[in-house]
Amino acid sequence: MWKLNVMWVLWPAFLAAGVLEMLVFAVIDPEDMRWMGQYLSWPRQAIYSLGFFILWGVTALASSLSLLLSRSGEWVNLEGEAAMREDQHRPSA
DSSP: OHHHHHHHHHHHHHHHHHHHHHHHHHHOOGGGOEETTEEOOSOHHHHHHHHHHHHHHHHHHHHHHHHHHHSOHHHHHHHHHHHHHHHHHSOOO
16 A cells, blocks of 8 residues: 555656746756856756756655645554554564
8 A cells, every 4th residue: 555655646746846847947047056156067967857856855745745634534543553553563673
C-alpha cells in the first residue's frame, strides 16, 4: 500500500513541477540569476535541473500534505498505533 501512496504523491508532483518549470523559466533567464549579488557561473542545464528538483520537492511536500489531510482521523490514529506496536516488538540494539 505504501508504494501506491508514494505514486499518488510523486507522480502529480512530477507533472506539476514540469509545468512550473516551464512557467518559471519562460520568465527568468538562468544567465541573469544572481546569488548574493554575484551572477551564477553554472551552466544553464544545471540551473534548470536544480530548479526542477526544488520545484518537485516543494510540490511533493504539498501533495503529501494533501494525501495526509484526505485521510480520516481514525485511519491516522490506527496507523500510528500499528507503528508503535511494531516498535515495541523490535529488539533494541
